[in-house]
Amino acid sequence: MVGIVSYGAYIPKFRIDRKIIYQAMGWFDGGTYQPGEKAVANFDEDSISMAVNSTYDCLTDIDSKDMDALFFATTTAPYKERLNSEIIATACDLRNDIRSADYSNSVKAGTTALLAAIDSVKAGSAKNVVVAAADCRVAKPGSSQEEFFGDSAASLVIGEDNIIANLVGSHSVSYDFPDCWKSSTDKYHRQWEDRFIRTEAYSKFILEAISGLVKKTGLDINSVSKVAFPCLYPGDFKKIGKMLGLGLEKLQDPMIANVGYTGASNSLMLLTAALEDAKPGDKIIVASFGSGSDALLFEVTEEIEKIKGNRRGIKKHLAAKKALTNYEKMLAFRDILPVEKGIRGETAGTFTSFSTVWRERNLVMALYGSKCQACGTPQIPAQRICVNPDCGAIDQMEPYKFAGRKATIFTYTGDNLAYTPSPPAIYCIADFEGGGRYWFDITDADLDAVEVGMEIEPTFRRKYKDDKLGMHIYFWKMQPIMQ
Amino acid sequence: MPKEYTHQNLDEVIYSISGHYAIDKETSIMFNGKRLMYVIGNAKIDASCCGEGGCRYALIPGYILAWKETLNDKGEFITKVEPVKDKASRKEIFNILQKKEIITQIEFW
Amino acid sequence: MSKGIRDKVAIIGMGCTKFGEHWDKGAEDLLVESYVEAIADAGIEKKDIQAVWYGSCNDEYSFGKSAIALSQTLKLPFIPVTRVENMCATGSEAIRGAAYSIAAGVHDVCLAIGVEKLKDTGFGGLGEVAANSGLKGKLILPSYSGPGGFALLATKYFAKYGLSAEKGKEVLAMVSAKSHANGCLNPKAHLRKHITVEMVMKAPMIAWPLGLFDCCGVSDGSAAAIVCRADLAKNFRDDPVLIKAMQIAASSGEELMYQGSWDGSYVMTGAHCAKKTYEEAGIKNPREEIDMMEVHDCFSITELVTYEDLQISARGKAPDDVKDGFYNLDGKIPCQPDGGLKCFGHPIGASGLRMMYEMYKQLQGKADKRQLKDPKIGLTHNMGGVPYQNVVSINILGL
Numbered sequence: 001m002v003g004i005v006s007y008g009a010y011i012p013k014f015r016i017d018r019k020i021i022y023q024a025m026g027w028f029d030g031g032t033y034q035p036g037e038k039a040v041a042n043f044d045e046d047s048i049s050m051a052v053n054s055t056y057d058c059l060t061d062i063d064s065k066d067m068d069a070l071f072f073a074t075t076t077a078p079y080k081e082r083l084n085s086e087i088i089a090t091a092c093d094l095r096n097d098i099r100s101a102d103y104s105n106s107v108k109a110g111t112t113a114l115l116a117a118i119d120s121v122k123a124g125s126a127k128n129v130v131v132a133a134a135d136c137r138v139a140k141p142g143s144s145q146e147e148f149f150g151d152s153a154a155s156l157v158i159g160e161d162n163i164i165a166n167l168v169g170s171h172s173v174s175y176d177f178p179d180c181w182k183s184s185t186d187k188y189h190r191q192w193e194d195r196f197i198r199t200e201a202y203s204k205f206i207l208e209a210i211s212g213l214v215k216k217t218g219l220d221i222n223s224v225s226k227v228a229f230p231c232l233y234p235g236d237f238k239k240i241g242k243m244l245g246l247g248l249e250k251l252q253d254p255m256i257a258n259v260g261y262t263g264a265s266n267s268l269m270l271l272t273a274a275l276e277d278a279k280p281g282d283k284i285i286v287a288s289f290g291s292g293s294d295a296l297l298f299e300v301t302e303e304i305e306k307i308k309g310n311r312r313g314i315k316k317h318l319a320a321k322k323a324l325t326n327y328e329k330m331l332a333f334r335d336i337l338p339v340e341k342g343i344r345g346e347t348a349g350t351f352t353s354f355s356t357v358w359r360e361r362n363l364v365m366a367l368y369g370s371k372c373q374a375c376g377t378p379q380i381p382a383q384r385i386c387v388n389p390d391c392g393a394i395d396q397m398e399p400y401k402f403a404g405r406k407a408t409i410f411t412y413t414g415d416n417l418a419y420t421p422s423p424p425a426i427y428c429i430a431d432f433e434g435g436g437r438y439w440f441d442i443t444d445a446d447l448d449a450v451e452v453g454m455e456i457e458p459t460f461r462r463k464y465k466d467d468k469l470g471m472h473i474y475f476w477k478m479q480p481i482m483q
Numbered sequence: 484m485p486k487e488y489t490h491q492n493l494d495e496v497i498y499s500i501s502g503h504y505a506i507d508k509e510t511s512i513m514f515n516g517k518r519l520m521y522v523i524g525n526a527k528i529d530a531s532c533c534g535e536g537g538c539r540y541a542l543i544p545g546y547i548l549a550w551k552e553t554l555n556d557k558g559e560f561i562t563k564v565e566p567v568k569d570k571a572s573r574k575e576i577f578n579i580l581q582k583k584e585i586i587t588q589i590e591f592w
Numbered sequence: 593m594s595k596g597i598r599d600k601v602a603i604i605g606m607g608c609t610k611f612g613e614h615w616d617k618g619a620e621d622l623l624v625e626s627y628v629e630a631i632a633d634a635g636i637e638k639k640d641i642q643a644v645w646y647g648s649c650n651d652e653y654s655f656g657k658s659a660i661a662l663s664q665t666l667k668l669p670f671i672p673v674t675r676v677e678n679m680c681a682t683g684s685e686a687i688r689g690a691a692y693s694i695a696a697g698v699h700d701v702c703l704a705i706g707v708e709k710l711k712d713t714g715f716g717g718l719g720e721v722a723a724n725s726g727l728k729g730k731l732i733l734p735s736y737s738g739p740g741g742f743a744l745l746a747t748k749y750f751a752k753y754g755l756s757a758e759k760g761k762e763v764l765a766m767v768s769a770k771s772h773a774n775g776c777l778n779p780k781a782h783l784r785k786h787i788t789v790e791m792v793m794k795a796p797m798i799a800w801p802l803g804l805f806d807c808c809g810v811s812d813g814s815a816a817a818i819v820c821r822a823d824l825a826k827n828f829r830d831d832p833v834l835i836k837a838m839q840i841a842a843s844s845g846e847e848l849m850y851q852g853s854w855d856g857s858y859v860m861t862g863a864h865c866a867k868k869t870y871e872e873a874g875i876k877n878p879r880e881e882i883d884m885m886e887v888h889d890c891f892s893i894t895e896l897v898t899y900e901d902l903q904i905s906a907r908g909k910a911p912d913d914v915k916d917g918f919y920n921l922d923g924k925i926p927c928q929p930d931g932g933l934k935c936f937g938h939p940i941g942a943s944g945l946r947m948m949y950e951m952y953k954q955l956q957g958k959a960d961k962r963q964l965k966d967p968k969i970g971l972t973h974n975m976g977g978v979p980y981q982n983v984v985s986i987n988i989l990g991l
Contacts, residue, residue, distance in 0.1 A: 342715055343713065343714035343715045344713070344714075344715035344716075344717070350726075350727060350730055351727075352727075352730065352731075353727040356727040356728055356731065357731060360728055360731060360732075363732065364731050364732060377850065379849050379850070380849070381728075381732070383845075383849070387844070387845045387846060387849045387850045388850055388852070389844065389846050389850070389852065410856060411744040411747060411748050411856050412744065412747075413740045413741075413743040413744050413747070413799050413800065414740075414799065414800060415735075415736060415737050415739065415740030415743070415799045416797070416798055416799060417717070417737040417738075417739055417740070417798060417799065418735045418736050418737040418740055419735060420735045424799075425734070425735045425736065425737075425740065427734035427735070427736055427740065429744065429848065429856075429980060431851050435851060436849075436851070437848065437849055437850060437851050438848065438849060439733075439734055439736075439848065439980070440734055441734040441735060452747070452751070463731065463732075473731060475731060475732055477734075
C-alpha cells in the first residue's frame with residue numbers, strides 16, 4: 001500500500017483585514033471588495049522558508065534521514081535556476097543520496113508533486129517522499145487578486161509504512177487553459193477575464209476530475225466524508241458540490257475568509273485541514289485546479305490517532321495570528337513599494353559568497369553546531385576548540401543540531417538604528433535548552449511582548465536578498481514559541 | 484514622587500553629538516479624571532557612531548500637579564508633575580496617544 | 593620572568609587634531625596635523641623616528657588597507673610601518689605596538705599614529721556591522737547596531753541591581769552631562785555644549801534604555817604619540833610621561849557561546865584586563881591610587897559599568913559614586929576631563945591615542961582650563977566591540 005504518513009503546515013502569522021486593502025485601493029477599482037482576512041508572509045519569508053517550516057512540522061516525530069526524496073511545488077520559486085527543493089531538503093536535514101525536484105508553473109503543481117511522490121513509492125524507488133507545497137504570490141495593487149491571494153505552505157510524507165491515509169485512487173485531466181500566466185520576466189500574476197475562467201474551466205475541470213475518480217474507483221459519493229478543492233468563485237464552488245451530489249457540510253472549508261487562495265499549496269493545505277479532523281475509516285477526496293485538475297481519494301486509517309495533536313498543522317497556525325494593520329507595510333514586504341534604505345543600506349557591506357554558503361551549509365541551512373565529546377558542551381557555530389573555559393579540548397567535536405530545540409532569552413533589545421525592513425530590529429542572546437548560546441534576530445514578535453527568560457524557538461527565514469547578484473540567502477531566526 | 488518639567492522654547496533644537504531633537508508641542512489630555520501632560524518631539528539621529536534613524540515621539544512627564552508654578556534661574560517655567568507609574572494606565576495612555584497623535588515612539592518619565 | 597612594560601617606555605611628544613566633521617580635510621590632512629604637532633612637541637625630526645605603528649579601522653573609507661598610505665603621506669624614509677586594527681581600540685593598539693618594540697630593545701624612538709575619516713560615506717555612523725563581519729558573519733549575524741548591543745548591557749545591569757528604568761536613565765543622564773560640561777572647556781572637542789539632565793531626559797530612545805545623549809557620534813580626527821626608551825627620555829624633554837602598564841584583553845567566546853558564569857551585567861574582558869593592568873603597574877588600591885581617567889564612553893552605560901570593571905566603584909555602587917560627583921572634574925577621580933567620546937565623537941583609529949593625549953597633557957600640567965590639581969597617575973580604557981564579544985585595552989600613564 002501507499003499513502004500519507006504524516007502532514008504538517010505553515011501559515012505566516014500576519015493577517016491583513018481585507019477592509020484595509022480595500023480602504024487603500026478601493027478608489028481605483030470599487031469592485032474588488034472581499035470579506036475576511038488573508039495571511040501575509042513577513043518580509044523575511046518566501047515559498048522556500050515557509051516550505052521548510054511546514055516540513056519541520058510534518059517531520060516533528062519522524063527522522064528526516066528516513067526520507068528518500070523531496071518534491072517541492074510552487075509557482076513562486078525564489079530561484080529559476082538552482083534547485084529550490086534541494087535548498088529545502090538541506091534545511092530539513094535530509095540525506096544526500098535522495099532525489100529532489102521542483103514542480104512548478106501551475107497552481108495545480110501541489111497535487112502533481114503529490115502524485116509523483118505516490119508513483120515513486122509505488123514503483124519502489126523510494127520508501128518515503130516529502131511533498132512540500134508553498135506559494136507566496138504577488139498581485140498588483142488594486143486588483144481582486146491582491147485581496148484574494150494568501151500565503152501558506154503544507155507538507156506531506158508519502159510512504160508505505162505507518163500510513164494514516166491510504167491512497168484509493170486518482171484521476172487527472174490536463175488542459176492548456178490560459179486562465180492565468182506569468183512570462184519568464186513577469187513579477188505579477190496576470191489573468192484573463194473571470195467569466196471565461198468560471199464558465200469554461202473552474203466549473204468544469206474539477207467536476208471532470210472528481211467524476212472520473214468516482215467512476216474509476218467505483219466510489220459511492222455518499223460514503224465520502226470530505227471533499228477538498230480550491231474555491232475560486234464561491235457560487236461555483238457550491239455548485240460543483242451540488243453537481244457531485246454533495247451537501248455543503250461535505251465540502252472542506254476552503255479558508256478563503258481567513259487565509260486566502262494560496263496557489264500551489266492550496267490543495268495540500270485543504271487536505272491537511274481535512275486530515276486534522278478525520279477519523280479512521282473516513283474517505284477524503286482532494287482535487288486541485290489549474291491547467292486541468294488532479295483528484296485523489298484517500299481512506300483514513302487507525303494510525304491517524306497517533307499523530308493527532310502533535311502537529312501544529314492548520315489549526316494552531318490559524319490561532320497564532322498577528323494583525324497587520326498597515327497596507328503600505330504589506331507592499332514594502334513584497335518589494336512593491338520601494339522604501340529608502342539610505343546610502344548606508346545601499347552601499348555598505350561585503351558581497352555574498354556562495355562558496356562560504358556551501359562550506360557552512362550545515363550551520364546556515366540546518367542550524368548545526370557541535371558538541372564537545374570531552375565535556376558535553378553544545379556550541380554554535382561549530383567550534384574546533386571547545387568554548388568551555390574549563391575544557392578547551394581540541395577537535396573532539398561531534399555534529400549537534402540546534403534546529404528544533406527550544407531556547408530562552410538571556411538578554412534582548414529593540415534597535416531603531418540597525419537596518420531592517422521592519423523596524424525595530426529585535427535581537428537576543430539565546431540560551432538553548434541542553435546548552436549552547438548564541439545571538440539571533442527575533443522575528444514575528446512585538447517588542448513589548450518580548451522579555452528576558454521568555455521561551456523562543458528557531459524558525460527558518462530568508463535572511464536577506466542580494467538583488468545585485470540575484471541571491472536569496474536563508475538562515476534561522478528566533479520566534480516566540482507557538483502555543 | 485513628583486518631578487519638575489522645565490518648559491523650553493518650542494522648536495528650539497537641542498543638539499547632541501549623535502543627532503538632535505526639538506519639542507514642537509506641549510499639551511494635555513484628561514485621563515482618569517486627572518490632567519495628563521505630554522509633549523511631542525521630533526528627533527533625528529544622523530551622526531551616531533552606529534547608525535542613522537529618527538522618530539516623532541511623545542514624552543509623558545505625568546499628571547499635572549502645578550502648571551508653570553515657578554521660574555528657574557534662566558527664567559524658564561517649571562511645571563510640577565506626577566509621573567505615570569502603573570502599567571495598566573501606561574498601556575491605556577499608549578493606546579490613546581497612538582490614535583490621537585502621529586508618533587512612532589512613546590516614553591514615560 | 594617577564595616584568596611587563598612598566599617604566600621602560602616614555603612618551604615624549606603627542607599631537608591631536610581638533611575632532612569634528614572635517615568636510616574639507618582628508619585622512620592625509622589629519623595625519624599630517626597630528627604628526628607635525630607630535631614631533632614638534634617632542635623636539636625631534638623625522639630622521640629620529642625608527643619605526644611606525646599606524647592605526648586605522650575602516651580604512652576602506654580613507655585610503656585602503658595598507659601602511660603605504662601613511663608612509664607616503666608622511667614621506668617616511670623607507671622605515672618599518674605597520675598598520676594595526678583592533679576595532680574601537682585601534683588607537684591604543686598602535687601605541688602598544690610602538691611601545692613594545694621599544695621595550696624589546698629593538699628601537700629607541702617610534703611613532704604611533706591613528707586616524708579615522710568617517711564623514712565621506714554618505715551616511716551617519718559606521719557601515720552595517722553584521723554585513724562587514726566577514727563572509728560567514730554576513731550569513732548568520734543578526735541585524736544589530738552598537739546602541740542595541742550596549743542596551744543589552746544596560747537592561748542586565750538595571751535588573752541585577754534593582755535600578756528602576758527612571759532611576760537608571762537618570763544616572764546615565766548624569767554621566768553624559770558631566771562629560772559635556774568637561775568638553776565645553778576643550779577647544780579640540782567636536783561638540784562643546786552644556787547639557788542638562790533635563791535635556792537628556794526629554795530626548796527619545798535609540799535602543800531602550802539608551803537615548804540620543806547616551807550615544808556617541810562619528811567624527812574625523814587623528815592623534816599621534818612619539819615614544820622612546822625611558823632612559824633616553826630626559827634627553828628630549830624634562831617632563832616625559834612614563835608608561836606604567838599597557839594591557840589588552842580579547843573575548844574568548846565564553847560570553848556569547850557558553851552558558852557560564854557571566855551574567856551580562858558587566859564586561860568580562862574589562863574586568864580581566866583591569867586586574868592585569870594593576871598588577872603590571874603595581875597598583876594595589878585603584879580607588880586611592882589613580883588620579884584621573886579617560887574611559888570608553890561610546891554609551892553612557894559603558895562608562896558606568898567600566899567604573900566597576902576597573903574596581904574603582906564597587907559592584908552595583910557606580911550610580912552612588914556618580915550621584916556623589918566622584919567622577920566630576922572636581923571629584924576624587926575625574927573621568928573624561930577632556931569630554932570623552934561624547935564630546936569628541938569617535939574616529940576609531942584615533943580615539944585611544946586621543947585619550948592618552950589628555951592624560952599626557954594633564955600629567956604635564958598643560959590642560960588649560962581643565963587642568964586637574966597635580967595628577968600623578970592617569971588611566972585610559974579603550975573598548976571595541978559589543979559587551980559580549982570585544983577587546984578592552986587599559987593603560988596607565990604616570991610621571
